[in-house]
């Protein structure tokens with residue numbers, strides 16, 4: 001059955017009806033004529049009947065004819081009704097059949113469509129899952145590569161082995177095999193021969209630092225002896241990297257075991273693994289404070305945190321233009337190591353040794369700026385020049401810098417609050433200073449287990465610290481200090497790793513030591529293994545460089 005046959009039937013029914021309608025439709029004149037003829041004939045018959053002229057058989061015949069006609073009319077009407085009924089029923093049947101067919105077809109179609117869509121969705125989900133797994137695998141391989149570059153082969157291998165299918169996927173199998181092979185080629189470094197170098201704040205503009213029209217001779221001599229220029233720092237950093245020096249933390253030199261009584265015990269780290277042609281070194285910076293005495297001498301003003309959360313330095317040039325950039329060791333080294341991540345072991349960075357008497361990082365955070373009591377001359381002058389000074393804001397800004405520095409891998413060390421020369425000081429004096437350091441520096445940097453003595457002093461000789469005979473050591477130890485550092489530029493390294501402490505000598509990478517090495521004043525060139533001092537030494541320095549200046 002189809003729509004065509006249905007419309008055909010429907011068409012023929014309409015045609016017939018129309019034909020009948022045409023038959024029935026007589027003009028009024030025709031109808032009137034027929035009625036008049038029928039009446040005339042009946043009158044004629046009736047008249048003839050009255051006159052007895054119509055014979056009986058004729059009348060009977062006429063009656064029979066009329067009856068027949070009536071019967072045929074009735075039959076025709078009945079047939080017509082039947083026909084209409086049959087057609088209607090046929091139509092209903094056809095519609096029902098069609099409805100059923102359409103229902104099944106549509107139902108089938110919908111069902112098929114649903115099945116197709118479900119299949120498609122399933123396939124898409126499978127592809128998405130595969131792509132996600134592939135992306136995760138690629139990300140893990142890239143992440144493992146980053147770990148391997150910083151010599152964390154165990155971390156790289158563990159990361160790859162945490163991936164699904166790590167033992168069946170070729171990329172993962174190859175990467176694991178490669179890192180396992182590279183790790184087996186590493187060698188454990190002797191942690192008792194690790195050098196430690198340090199810098200003060202970098203001179204951005206030597207013309208200002210060495211301006212004899214502005215600064216006294218002993219001031220210039222001090223800057224020349226203890227400071228390093230940006231250009232020197234860059235050359236040292238690049239040459240040390242090229243010569244295979246890899247930055248480690250002082251704590252990477254040891255294994256630290258926590259004891260039940262809360263104390264710690266140290267032993268040499270026998271597992272400081274680096275390639276054969278790489279050598280570990282430690283780095284620190286002293287007095288990251290931008291003291292008032294630095295003003296106008298071509299150093300940075302203060303540290304700031306940029307929009308990427310990185311520590312940068314604000315610098316004001318000779319013309320008063322203010323800019324923010326890598327104007328000191330910390331951001332400069334961070335930028336270098338971001339470009340050369342294999343220059344640092346497991347993301348190690350340096351240590352900043354902090355005093356507190358002029359605040360930290362160029363922020364005037366010492367409590368004296370808040371109370372206005374016992375202010376130095378330069379402090380008072382500074383406060384007068386900054387009438388909008390807000391101590392709480394200053395501490396908050398400095399804390400942001402400390403957090404950002406730590407987030408980039410740096411650690412903080414105590415350098416005493418007042419840049420004290422510890423030699424010969426009583427425990428009482430040191431304790432008073434320490435209390436100030438804890439209250440005005442550790443509140444910003446956090447606590448530390450490292451103390452880097454100012455002026456290159458120490459609290460003992462080269463012999464081991466002994467708490468039973470050295471009350472100053474006993475005091476610092478009781479304050480939680482386990483890592484100690486002095487200055488010793490006579491050797492490439494000086495390391496003491498003992499059960500209860502770790503101590504290291506540091507080499508000052510500054511004008512004085514470079515001059516001594518370059519000029520031959522020093523018996524040996526302590527920088528020989530690190531960099532070419534003739535190449536590095538900044539020709540803008542006044543020479544000779546002597547230690548006669550003010551620190």
Ligand SMILES: [Zn+2]
Pocket residue numbers: 286287415419454455
């Ligand atoms: Zn210092």
